[in-house]
Amino acid sequence: MKPQPTAAILVIGDEILSGRTLDSNSNYLANELTNNGINLSEVRVIGDEAKKISETVNFLRGQYDYIFTSGGIGPTHDDITAEAIATAFNVPLEINSAAVDLLASHYPNGKADINSARLRMCRIPEGATLIQNPISKAPGFSIENVFVMAGVPSIFRAMTDSTIPQLVGGDPLLSISVRIEKGEGDIATKLSEIAKKHKEVSIGSYPFSQNGRYGTMIVARHKDKDVLNKLERKLQNLM
Structure with missing residues (x-):
């Protein structure tokens, strides 16, 4: 089996921290990476x-195979991700002709419509490769193992879709879900025993409430379908 590369995403923006804007980009990226055999670890x-931004990118790129950033590459004064990435890599930030x-x-009038604010979106660290943006055309970029993308969800998704095929992934994780009509407290001891015997499998327990009754959804993830099938039978016995 091919080992899974690791990845992290750095979501950038005061609007995320304040609660004004909901981050949906991490969820989208997690699904796409999982489907392509890359483990989103942080x-x-x-x-x-x-x-x-510079310090965090430099730390993360030394820890994981792929780093993705979301946000901060627009035309306004607070869009500072490009310059922070240039600082992290100690390279100049320049207007990229491409x-x-x-x-x-x-734009209808081409370059005549590119004012000073829009020109900010063309500032790219020296040596970086552009990431295509089919929606509004302002590109993201990659430099070494860092992929810098827009925060607008539709554009982030488009950039992700164009980037993922370029990455080297491992065997994708498969998953099973087993619904148990008992609360977590009723099955925790036996579930722990199963988890100890199957340390190679990621097993998660997720409680739910429906029509006044409590239950637990058990989700197990592993690369090998046969391993999951055997585990599924054991989990069903918890019922």
């Missing part, structure tokens, strides 16, 4: 602070 959320051409194709 999610971090930080504000619009250039020094914090990025300008892409952005110009989005």
